[in-house]
Amino acid sequence: MNDSTKISAREVYKMLINTIKDMGWSYEELANMQIRFAAQGNDIPMSFRMTVNEGKQTIVLYSLLPLNFDEDKRLLGALASCSANYRLADGSFDYDITDGAIFFRMTANYRDSEITNALMAYMIECSCRTVDRYNDKFLMLSRGIMTLDEFNKEIGFSN
DSSP: OOGGGOOOHHHHHHHHHHHHHHTTOOOEEETTTEEEEEEEOSSSEEEEEEEEETTTTEEEEEEEEEEEOOGGGHHHHHHHHHHHHHHOSSOEEEEETTTTEEEEEEEEEOTTOOOOHHHHHHHHHHHHHHHHHHHHHHHHHHTTSSOHHHHHHHHTOOO
């Protein structure tokens, strides 16, 4: 791709807005080329934020899971995040050991790339499926309802 055909951050952001509109989803525009939207999963509502980062030329999707691991369960949260990430093809769970929070994150770089609405729709749909699959399991683990062994069996992770 030469300089005259490079896609600008504004064009990528406009494509993101059009994609979410085409999907029939409600969203809220925030500052700095960010949008926020929500989806109802099979069990727990999910919230998402997508940002077009002009400096890094990336599209970033985040979903903060509605839970925190208490201090005495922080190592458990870290181990579970590693187990879940091992199973994922796209995206990852970011775990903050200082407060026990878990985010799902998926990124796509648009530098010298062809970006389509299909990519953005894939990011949204794949992230929704992934967060919905794991959020209740992380919640049960954080509350002591599920053990790490049970979590690993539920997600198909075996040693």
